[in-house]
Ligand SMILES: Nc1ncnc2c1ncn2[C@@H]1O[C@H](COP(=O)(O)OP(=O)(O)OP(=O)(O)O)[C@@H](O)[C@H]1O
C-alpha cells in the first residue's frame with residue numbers, strides 16, 4: 001500500500017531559483033526509505049516539506065492518498081527526529097519524551113506507559129530524571145528517538161540523526177534504529193549524507209543532487225547499476241574509478257598504451273567520440289603479464305587486514321585510481337604491476353550528461369550470486 | 375502562518391509602533407511649528423519651516439554643546455575600548471597570581487551604584503581642577519566592568535591554539551594582542567563602541583555636576599537649559615533642540631541595532 | 645654531552661621564576677589602567693562616602709565627627725521617609741511594566757516576516773533617546789494646556805489633570821515616561837535572548853502540535869529565563885538610580901512626592917550643602933542595591949535554567 005507520495009514536488013526559497021526540482025516518489029507502508037546526497041542538495045528541504053515545516057512551492061504531497069500540502073505539521077500524524085535532537089534543555093528525559101503527548105488526547109497513565117515502554121526499549125529507564133546535558137551524545141540521540149516512538153505515528157522522519165555521534169556508536173545506532181523500525185512497522189524517511197548509512201539501512205533510497213533525483217532504487221541495484229556517473233561515484237567506497245576515454249567502433253582508449261575492446265560496437269556511430277569510462281575498485285584485477293590491460297605504477301597501498309587498497313597512477317600522474325583486492329598485498333611505492341579490467345563490470349557514461357551508455361547485460365540474479373561468491 | 379493571522383500580527387505591530395514612536399514623532403512635528411500652531415495644540419505642522427532650527431542655535435550655543443558632547447563621547451568610547459580590552463585580554467590569556475581576586479573586584483564594581491559615589495567623585499575632580507573640561511568629563515568613565523566582561527566573553531571564543539601558536543613563533547604578548555586579538559574581535563569592539571558612545575552622549579547627572587560654563591557644557595545639559603529658559607513660550611525651538619540632540623544617537627542606533635542586540639545579549643549571559 | 649645535559653635543568657630552574665615573575669608583572673600591567681581607575685573613581689569614593697556619613701560635612705570636607713547622627717537624623721526625617729516611599733513606588737511602577745511591555749514587543753517581533761527589521765528598529769529606538777531629550781518631550785506632552793494628554797482628555801470630555809503639578813499623579817506621570825524610555829533597551833536584550841533559542845525546539849513543538857501558550861510557557865519562558873533574569877536585575881538597579889527625568893520633570897516635587905533617593909542625595913549634597921546626610925543616604929542606597937543584587941542571584945540560581 002502506498003503510504004506517502006510526492007508528485008512533482010518543487011521548492012524555491014526566493015521565488016526564483018528552484019532548490020528542489022520536480023521530485024516524484026512513492027513510499028510503501030513500512031518501508032525504510034533513505035534520502036541521500038551531498039551537503040546542500042536539498043535533503044532537509046524535502047523532509048521539512050513532508051513534515052509541513054516548510055511550505056510546498058509546487059506539486060503535491062499525498063499521505064494515504066489524501067493531499068496534505070496545507071495540513072499543519074501536527075495534523076500529518078508523523079514524528080520527527082532532528083539532527084541536533086532538539087531536546088528541551090530545561091526538561092528532564094521523561095518530560096522530553098512526553099512533550100506534546102497531551103495534545104493527542106490520551107490519558108495520563110497511557111502517556112506514562114508509553115514513555116516507560118520506549119525508555120525500556122532504548123535502555124533509558126535509569127535516566128528518566130536526568131537533564132539532557134547530563135547525558136552522553138548517544139543517550140541524547142536515544143531520547144530524541146524515544147520522543148518519536150511514543151507518539152506512535154505511522155510515519156517517522158529523521159534528519160541526519162547520527163551525524164553527531166562517533167563512528168562506533170553510529171554503527172550501533174544504525175542497526176538499533178533499523179530494528180525498532182521493523183518492530184514497530186512504521187514508515188521511515190531517513191536523511192543522510194553518508195552513503196554507507198544509506199547502503200546499510202535502506203530498503204530503497206533516492207540519490208539527490210542539486211535538487212534533482214538522480215536515481216531511486218534498492219541499494220544493491222543502485223550500486224550495481226548506477227544510472228549515471230554521479231550515482232556511480234557517490235555510492236561505493238572507495239568510489240568508482242572514472243576517467244575520460246576515447247571510443248571508436250572497435251575499441252575504448254584509456255591511454256596510448258591501454259585500449260580495451262568496445263563492448264557496444266553497434267551503438268557508436270562516430271569514431272573517436274569521448275565517453276566516461278568507469279570501473280569499481282573490486283573489478284580491477286591483478287593479472288598475469290601477458291593478459292594485462294595495463295601495467296601501472298603503485299603510489300600507495302593500504303592493507304586493511306582482509307583486503308588491500310592499491311592506489312596507482314592511471315595514465316597521467318594526476319589521475320590516481322584505486323583497486324581493491326582480497327588478502328594482504330605488499331607492494332612498494334614505484335612497483336610496476338600488471339592489471340586487468342573485468343570487462344563484464346565496466347560502465348560507460350555519456351560525457352555530455354553523465355547518463356549511463358552501456359553496462360554488461362548480466363541479469364540481476366547472476367549479479368547477486370556473484371556478490372555472494374566473492 | 376495563515377493570512378488572517380499575518381494580517382492581525384501586522385495590525386498589532388502597527389498599533390504598537392504608533393504608540394511607541396508617538397513621542398518622537400510628536401517632537402519632530404512640533405519642531406516645525408510656529409508658536410501659534412503649538413498653542414493651538416495641533417498634531418501636524420502646516421509646513422516644514424526651519425525657523426526653529428535656526429533660532430535654537432541663536433538662543434543657546436548649541437554648536438559648542440554638540441562639539442563638547444561629540445568629543446567627550448568619542449574620547450570615552452576610545453578610552454573604554456582600550457582599557458576594557460587590555461583587562462579582558464589579561465583575564466583570558468594570562469594566568470598569574472591574584473587574577474581571580476582582581477576579577478572579583480571587577481564584579482564588585484558592578485554592585486556599587488555610581489550615584490552613591492558621586493559626592494566624593496565630585497570633590498576629587500574639583501580638587502584636581504578638572505571641572506569644566508574634557509578631562510573631568512571623560513577620565514572617570516574609562517574603566518568599565520561591563521565592557522570588560524563583554525570583551526572577555528568574546529575573547530574566550532578565540533581558540534587557545536592561536537595564542538599558543540604565537541608563543542611558539544615568539545611573538546610578544548602585546549603584539550599578539552594588538553595585531554591578532556583586536557582585529558579578530560572587531561565586531562565586539564564595535565558593539566561596545568556603539569554602546570559606550572550612546573551612554574556617554576546621553577549622560578546627564580555627571581555633566582550637570584562638573585560643568586557650569588557654557589564652553590564646557592554638553593548637549594543634555596543644554597537641553598535642560600533650553601527648556602528652563604523657554605518654558606511655555608516657545609516649544610517649537612525647544613523641540614528643534616531635542617531633535618538635533620537625538621538625531622546622532624538615533625542614527626547610530628538604527629545603523630547598529632542588529633550588532634548591538636547580538637553583542638549585548640552575548641555579554642549579558644554566560 | 646654530559647655537562648650540557650646537567651646544565652639544562654639548572655638553566656630552566658633559573659629561568660622559571662624570572663619568567664613567571666615577569667608574567668605576573670605583565671598580567672598586572674594590562675589590568676593596571678582599570679585597577680587605578682576603579683580605585684580612584686569607585687572604591688575610594690565608596691569608602692569615602694561611608695566615612696563621610698559619620699561626619700557633619702559640607703562640600704569642602706568633614707568638620708565634625710557625628711557618629712550615627714546622620715543616620716538617626718535621616719531615618720527620623722519625614723523627607724527621607726517620603727523619599728524611600730517614592731523610590732519604592734517608582735520601582736514598582738516602572739520595572740514590571742517595562743519588562744512586560746518589552747517582552748510583549750519582543751515576542752511580537754520574534755517571528756521572521758517581511759519588514760520585521762523596521763519594526764525591531766522602531767521598538768528599540770528609545771534606547772537611543774537620552775533621558776534629557778525624552779523628559780523634555782514628555783514634559784510637553786504633560787503640559788496641562790497644550791499637551792497631547794490634555795487634548796485627549798478634552799476630546800473625551802474628561803477633566804484635565806495637572807499631571808506634573810498634582811502630588812497624586814506626578815510620580816505616576818514620571819513613571820510612565822520612564823517606562824517608555826527604558827523599554828528600548830529591555831526590548832533589545834529580550835529580542836536577542838529570544839533569537840538565541842534553537843528554532844528546532846519550536847519545530848519539534850509544531851510537529852507535536854502544542855498550542856501557542858503552551859509553547860510560551862514550556863519552551864519560550866524557561867529558555868528565556870537567564871535573559872529575563874538579567875534584564876530584571878538591571879532594570880531594578882537602573883530604577884533605583886533614576887535622576888534625570890526627576891530633575892527635569894518635577895524637581896522632586898510637588899510636596900516631595902517624586903523625591904526619589906538619588907535626587908534626594910543630589911539635593912542634600914549640592915543644594916543644601918549637607919554632605920554628611922547625603923553620604924548616609926548614599927550608603928543606604930548602596931546597601932539596597934547590594935541586597936537586591938545578592939537576593940536576585942540567590943533566587944536566580946534556583947529558578948533560572950542555565951544551559
Ligand atoms: N531557509 C532557507 N532560505 C533560503 N535558502 C535555503 C534555506 N534553507 C536551505 N536553503 C538552501 O537550499 C538548499 C538545500 O538546503 P538543505 O538544507 O535542504 O540541504 P541538505 O541537503 O539538507 O544539506 P546538509 O546535508 O548540509 O544538511 C541549499 O542550497 C541551501 O542554501
Ligand SMILES: [Mg+2]
Nearest residue numbers: 043044045159
Ligand atoms: Mg540538512
